[in-house]
Amino acid sequence: xxxxxxxxxxxxxxxxxxxxxxxxxxxxxxxxxxxxxxxxxxxxxxxxxxxxxxxxxxxxxxxxxxxxxxxxxxxxxxx
Amino acid sequence: xxxxxxxxxxxxxxxxxxxxxxxxxxxxxxxxxxxxxxxxxxxxxxxxxxxxxxxxxxxxxxxxxxxxxxxxxxxxxxxxxxxxxxxxxxxxxxxxxxxxxxxxxxxxxxxxxxxxxxxxxxxxxxxxxxxxxxxxxxxxxxxxxxxxxxxxxxxxxxxxxxxxxxxxxxxxxxxxxxxxxxxxxxxxxxxxxxxxxxxxxxxxxxxxxxxxxxxxxxxxxxxxxxxxxxxxxxxxxxxxxxxxxxxxxxxxxxxxxxxxxxxxxxxxxxxxxxxxxxxxxxxxxxxxxxxxxxxxxxxxxxxxxxxxxxxxxxxxxxxxxxxxxxxxxxxxxxxxxxxxxxxxxxxxxxxxxxxxxxxxxxxxxxxxxxxxxxxxxxxxxxxxxxxxxxxxxxxxxxxxxxxxxxxxxxxxxxxxxxxxxxxxxxxxxxxxxxxxxxxxxxxxxxxxxxxxxxxxxxxxxxxxxxxxxxxxxxxxxxxxxxxxxxxxxxxxxxxxxxxxxxxxxxxxxxxxxxxxxxxxxxxxxxxxxxxxxxxxxxxxxxxxxxxxxxxxxxxxxxxxxxxxxxxxxxxxxxxxxxxxxxxxxxxxxxxxx
Numbered sequence: 001x002x003x004x005x006x007x008x009x010x011x012x013x014x015x016x017x018x019x020x021x022x023x024x025x026x027x028x029x030x031x032x033x034x035x036x037x038x039x040x041x042x043x044x045x046x047x048x049x050x051x052x053x054x055x056x057x058x059x060x061x062x063x064x065x066x067x068x069x070x071x072x073x074x075x076x077x078x079x
Numbered sequence: 080x081x082x083x084x085x086x087x088x089x090x091x092x093x094x095x096x097x098x099x100x101x102x103x104x105x106x107x108x109x110x111x112x113x114x115x116x117x118x119x120x121x122x123x124x125x126x127x128x129x130x131x132x133x134x135x136x137x138x139x140x141x142x143x144x145x146x147x148x149x150x151x152x153x154x155x156x157x158x159x160x161x162x163x164x165x166x167x168x169x170x171x172x173x174x175x176x177x178x179x180x181x182x183x184x185x186x187x188x189x190x191x192x193x194x195x196x197x198x199x200x201x202x203x204x205x206x207x208x209x210x211x212x213x214x215x216x217x218x219x220x221x222x223x224x225x226x227x228x229x230x231x232x233x234x235x236x237x238x239x240x241x242x243x244x245x246x247x248x249x250x251x252x253x254x255x256x257x258x259x260x261x262x263x264x265x266x267x268x269x270x271x272x273x274x275x276x277x278x279x280x281x282x283x284x285x286x287x288x289x290x291x292x293x294x295x296x297x298x299x300x301x302x303x304x305x306x307x308x309x310x311x312x313x314x315x316x317x318x319x320x321x322x323x324x325x326x327x328x329x330x331x332x333x334x335x336x337x338x339x340x341x342x343x344x345x346x347x348x349x350x351x352x353x354x355x356x357x358x359x360x361x362x363x364x365x366x367x368x369x370x371x372x373x374x375x376x377x378x379x380x381x382x383x384x385x386x387x388x389x390x391x392x393x394x395x396x397x398x399x400x401x402x403x404x405x406x407x408x409x410x411x412x413x414x415x416x417x418x419x420x421x422x423x424x425x426x427x428x429x430x431x432x433x434x435x436x437x438x439x440x441x442x443x444x445x446x447x448x449x450x451x452x453x454x455x456x457x458x459x460x461x462x463x464x465x466x467x468x469x470x471x472x473x474x475x476x477x478x479x480x481x482x483x484x485x486x487x488x489x490x491x492x493x494x495x496x497x498x499x500x501x502x503x504x505x506x507x508x509x510x511x512x513x514x515x516x517x518x519x520x521x522x523x524x525x526x527x528x529x530x531x532x533x534x535x536x537x538x539x540x541x542x543x544x545x546x547x548x549x550x551x552x553x554x555x556x557x558x559x560x561x562x563x564x565x566x567x568x569x570x571x572x573x574x575x576x577x578x579x580x581x582x583x584x585x586x587x588x589x590x591x592x593x594x595x596x597x598x599x600x601x602x603x604x605x606x607x608x609x610x611x612x613x614x615x616x617x618x619x620x621x622x623x624x625x626x627x628x629x630x631x632x633x634x635x636x637x638x639x640x641x642x643x644x645x646x647x648x649x650x651x652x653x654x655x656x657x658x659x660x661x662x663x664x665x666x667x668x669x670x671x672x
Contacts, residue, residue: 003105005127005259009266012098016091016452023087023448032446037278043448046274053270 004064010057013050021047084230088451095455096244098263099462103248103256113494116253117474118185118345123255125351127262129358132342134261137268138464139218142370142457143225146437149374150412152312153298154671156374157367161301162325165360165664167333169657172356175334176343177642178545180352181633185344187337188479194544194634196552197483202559203537204479207337208472210530212505215468216512217523221434222461223513228403229438230454238513241458242506245465250502254345254474257466261342264459269362271456272369278444279376292379301671314596323602327609331538338471350644350653357656364663370437377436378410382443403435411439468509473501524582528570535605536562536612543616548628548635554620562612569607575600
């Protein structure tokens with residue numbers, strides 16, 4: 001019903017990935033990483049993971065919509 | 080010790096809110112009939128209903144409560160998943176969904192009406208509606224309190240804002256909106272919690288390091304110490320674990336609670352409906368690693384690395400503006416404090432605020448940026464639970480109470496309108512309940528106890544209803560009442576060791592048995608309730624008149640065609656999924672034996 005839920009999920013995580021990853025780049029070497037995350041720049045790393053996940057969801061959504069559309073055309077041609 | 084979120088953290092939370100509301104707004108135009116609003120037009124694919132099935136249950140109790148339980152009892156908490164959820168999820172998918180979905184009932188109480196009679200449905204619908212709004216209120220209260228304590232946010236603002244957001248998206252997009260958002264929230268919770276477990280485990284030195292630091296073998300094995308209640312921290316033994324939690328409570332929840340079953344009813348086909356709980360079982364099985372492990376880790380890591388002065392040295396009064404002091408706590412779990420900010424002591428031991436275990440982990444390991452994501456995940460869990468309750472309530476109210484007893488012949492548009500109205504007043508009552516919970520903690524404890532009595536016998540009724548065609552409406556109704564009475568009686572005559580009589584038990588004046596723990600008492604209450612309901616239903620059914628077979632087609636096992644899975648690859652079939660789930664379950668139990 002409605003739209004493909006993978007679309008907003010993909011969009012949100014892409015935005016999160018860019019935002020958090022970008023923040024990670026901007027705060028490289030910040031002491032908060034030693035204080036909190038064992039010296040790992042988790043923003044950068046996890047931002048990249050979220051970006052990948054978001055992009056994958058967007059791709060799947062696009063693929064899914066295309067498939068649904070061609071199935072529809074096929075059906076209407078048969079009728 | 081309090082985090083100070085930056086602009087980046089607030090931006091993440093803001094973006095999340097925008098998407099959640101956006102989904103509601105986009106779906107508004109698809110809500111044309113009441114079936115669209117309450118049942119998503121029965122058009123949702125299995126993977127979506129599956130994740131929503133899981134997410135709707137993933138409320139505050141789950142993330143906060145399972146972390147707390149992990150800190151208290153260790154890996155034994157995984158029984159709430161591996162014993163207390165997965166087998167029941169497999170059962171409802173394989174054996175019960177054919178009747179729920181196949182009968183075209185629009186709700187669980189409506190199934191009871193089709194199978195038994197009006198009074199059984201009424202009893203179930205009314206008790207379910209009341210319980211749903213109140214438990215929604217209790218979790219709202221928990222969230223408000225947590226955000227206030229952790230971030231210094233205003234209690235009123237936290238409650239009103241989250242209730243308003245849930246209101247808007249369920250009001251506009253009905254069940255579809257709730258389900259879509261549950262899927263979004265599912266991914267957010269998983270992606271928000273994976274780094275927490277990773278960083279925590281890394282800090283503690285992996286699973287072996289964690290085991291060594293905990294230093295209590297009974298907390299790192301799930302079965303080994305279940306031989307006797309005195310050997311394990313939960314104070315339960317294997318029989319009540321398997322029968323009480325694994326059978327009565329677990330099947331009673333996963334197989335009969337409309338909150339979760341509603342997700343499967345929205346599926347696009349019978350096969351999808353049956354696959355819904357099975358698909359949910361895969362992530363569910365792995366959730367202990369995301370929600371229990373952080374709690375266990377919280378008890379053994381130190382906050383010392385968090386900057387020059389160990390925060391533990393700072394003694395601060397806790398109030399609306401005070402910070403959380405770790406002094407006297409364990410690991411990074413703070414003690415509970417009295418009104419003047421001093422740690423609470425009971426029997427010479429500091430009382431720990433276990434509910435803060437997981438939130439403190441977020442504060443400890445997440446720098447700004449990831450902190451926003453973690454807080455989002457926390458709020459997502461609260462909101463998905465709240466939305467689940469709201470959509471279940473508005474369906475039961477509209478179909479089973481309003482259409483059932485108040486206005487039977489209105490137009491479909493009127494029921495759609497009523498569903499939206501129920502969304503508004505359901506949430507309004509929940510907010511009121513949150514404030515009652517804040518004012519009078521005891522009232523809520525009593526209410527939750529009563530709910531437990533009502534829920535305990537339910538599965539016996541459904542089991543007999545679906546698999547024994549001789550079961551009658553009078554039998555079911557008496558069985559439910561008898562089971563609830565048995566639960567109250569058992570609870571009133573027993574007491575967990577060391578508790579005062581009252582809400583904890585013994586309120587009937589005589590204590591005939593002492594249980595080693597509250598959990599053991601609860602499991603046995605459930606066992607008594609179920610057994611009573613089961614026996615009473617059979618006895619009364621045998622002396623009352625059964626319904627003719629023709630009326631029970633599609634409602635009872637013996638009179639229903641076995642569902643066929645057409646057009647599915649072998650690995651997509653429910654039976655195959657079930658075998659894979661159960662195999663993984665055995666392996667997990669084996670590893671953490």
